[in-house]
Amino acid sequence: MGQSVSRGNSQFGVRFRLTGVESMASVGDRIRETREHKGINQDRLAEKANISKGFLSDIENGKRNPSSDNLLRIANVLGASLDYLMKGETQEEHQTTRPVQIPPELSTAAQQLNLSFSQTIALLDAHRSVIARRSARKTKNFEVEDWIALHNAIRGVFGE
Amino acid sequence: MTERLNSNLTVRTLARDLGLAAGPDPVSAVVKFCQARIRKMLAEMDCTQDACGILSLTAAKLDTEFVDVHSEQEAQALQQKFVMAGETGLALMEKEFATGVLGITVLRLNKKPFERRYISVINCCGRNGERAYFTKWHELVHLLTLTDQSRLSFRRTHVAVDMKDPEESLVDVVAGHLAFHPPLIRPYAKRPLSFELIEEIRASVFPEASRTAAILGITKAWPHAVVVVKAALRSKRGMTTKQLRAADVSVNQAAVDEGVAAIRNFRVPEGSVIHDVFAGRANRAEGTEPMEGWVSSDGSRWSGGEFVVRAIRLGDCVQAIFTRN
Numbered sequence: 001m002g003q004s005v006s007r008g009n010s011q012f013g014v015r016f017r018l019t020g021v022e023s024m025a026s027v028g029d030r031i032r033e034t035r036e037h038k039g040i041n042q043d044r045l046a047e048k049a050n051i052s053k054g055f056l057s058d059i060e061n062g063k064r065n066p067s068s069d070n071l072l073r074i075a076n077v078l079g080a081s082l083d084y085l086m087k088g089e090t091q092e093e094h095q096t097t098r099p100v101q102i103p104p105e106l107s108t109a110a111q112q113l114n115l116s117f118s119q120t121i122a123l124l125d126a127h128r129s130v131i132a133r134r135s136a137r138k139t140k141n142f143e144v145e146d147w148i149a150l151h152n153a154i155r156g157v158f159g160e
Numbered sequence: 161m162t163e164r165l166n167s168n169l170t171v172r173t174l175a176r177d178l179g180l181a182a183g184p185d186p187v188s189a190v191v192k193f194c195q196a197r198i199r200k201m202l203a204e205m206d207c208t209q210d211a212c213g214i215l216s217l218t219a220a221k222l223d224t225e226f227v228d229v230h231s232e233q234e235a236q237a238l239q240q241k242f243v244m245a246g247e248t249g250l251a252l253m254e255k256e257f258a259t260g261v262l263g264i265t266v267l268r269l270n271k272k273p274f275e276r277r278y279i280s281v282i283n284c285c286g287r288n289g290e291r292a293y294f295t296k297w298h299e300l301v302h303l304l305t306l307t308d309q310s311r312l313s314f315r316r317t318h319v320a321v322d323m324k325d326p327e328e329s330l331v332d333v334v335a336g337h338l339a340f341h342p343p344l345i346r347p348y349a350k351r352p353l354s355f356e357l358i359e360e361i362r363a364s365v366f367p368e369a370s371r372t373a374a375i376l377g378i379t380k381a382w383p384h385a386v387v388v389v390k391a392a393l394r395s396k397r398g399m400t401t402k403q404l405r406a407a408d409v410s411v412n413q414a415a416v417d418e419g420v421a422a423i424r425n426f427r428v429p430e431g432s433v434i435h436d437v438f439a440g441r442a443n444r445a446e447g448t449e450p451m452e453g454w455v456s457s458d459g460s461r462w463s464g465g466e467f468v469v470r471a472i473r474l475g476d477c478v479q480a481i482f483t484r485n
Binding site: 033037068069075080082084085090122127128129130132133135153154158 | 205206207208213216217220221223225227239240243244247248249251252255256260261262263264265266267268269271272273274275276277278280295298299302303306331
């Protein structure tokens with residue numbers, strides 16, 4: 001259920017989507033829902049956002065509206081999207097239709113690790129999800145051993 | 161550095177990909193593009209426009225969540241938490257932070273509806289905390305200049321040459337402009353610029369900025385002519401004898417507009433107060449000196465007329481700011 005709203009930003013290929021439940025809910029509802037999902041109580045959110053608990057409660061109950069400053073502070077504490085809190089909108093990425101290009105170093109690593117195609121793509125996705133990096137050191141190519149290290153680091157988290 | 165960046169193909173391609181008519185100065189075009197985007201964000205939301213507020217609002221509008229990491233243990237725990245949540249791009253975060261990476265921004269692979277699209281993890285361990293303010297702006301500039309071309313192709317970690325990526329250098333230049341938002345500095349501009357005033361501005365307006373970043377950022381944004389020189393022992397190319405030279409030079413736009421020209425590696429003139437400080441005759445010194453006193457062996461000179469030079473000792477270097485008053 002839901003209603004797609006195409007408000008495409010042609011440069012970034014992002015679409016906005018309103019889901020059925022969220023489009024009826026208020027800012028306060030979404031703040032409460034997000035807060036509860038993150039396991040934060042009202043006291044803690046209010047303290048970290050530098051607002052009173054009473055004011056937060058009124059916001060969540062729809063009795064008062066937060067100012068832009070307060071909404072921004074609440075969003076920062078929750079790590080929440082401003083668009084989601086304000087409008088119930090979530091941004092979706094366009095699916096790319098370009099063919100997948102697996103770098104030769106990853107191909108070699110995948111062979112050495114005996115990875116399936118989907119495991120190789122998952123590794124590629126992990127690496128490609130890094131949009132930016134600030135480093136005091138010079139950049140270098142991602143070599144075979146780097147792909148293996150990434151694979152092992154991911155596996156290590158899951159205790160494999 | 162800006163001249164080299166202006167003629168760099170990667171920088172010119174980025175400007176083109178952003179739809180900018182860059183001309184001979186793509187760096188300035190990118191700076192203005194980013195400044196315009198931030199002005200639009202500030203106009204859309206009536207939030208407090210101090211340095212922290214602008215940083216925070218820009219991050220929210222660019223849909224990235226800043227996560228500060230203060231220790232190795234915290235890095236380990238967060239890495240575990242993110243990877244368990246499906247954000248495998250951060251699987252090497254702990255190792256990367258241990259080897260000098262200051263910030264990493266990833267696109268969430270497993271985003272919940274209420275979450276921001278990106279996570280920017282900032283290395284605040286030890287002294288890296290002093291650089292966190294600038295690192296955050298660095299990460300935001302990457303997001304401000306993200307294009308379809310950059311998102312869909314391998315770029316940053318597949319640079320084939322072992323040198324600082326020109327796009328990273330460009331991002332640093334742009335971040336320097338954005339981190340020290342000129343309207344926040346302008347109220348102080350009736351007073352003569354000094355190291356004490358820079359520190360006053362840093363402490364009250366940009367408390368999260370490092371002193372080094374503040375000297376460069378505030379002088380760049382200053383509405384009057386300023387030149388910043390870091391003097392250190394350096395040798396001329398091809399020679400071994402070291403002399404006190406301008407190891408780094410920064411000329412702000414107001415100075416450029418007045419025709420001031422200053423180039424790196426010129427010898428510090430004998431009569432300059434910079435020598436007094438370097439030689440230990442004073443911890444700090446001030447004097448009025450002509451730019452034309454800086455002369456190269458081939459006869460070329462700096463230009464710009466008389467400036468008040470204020471110099472202080474900084475480790476084994478001397479930092480000096482040149483102002484008209």
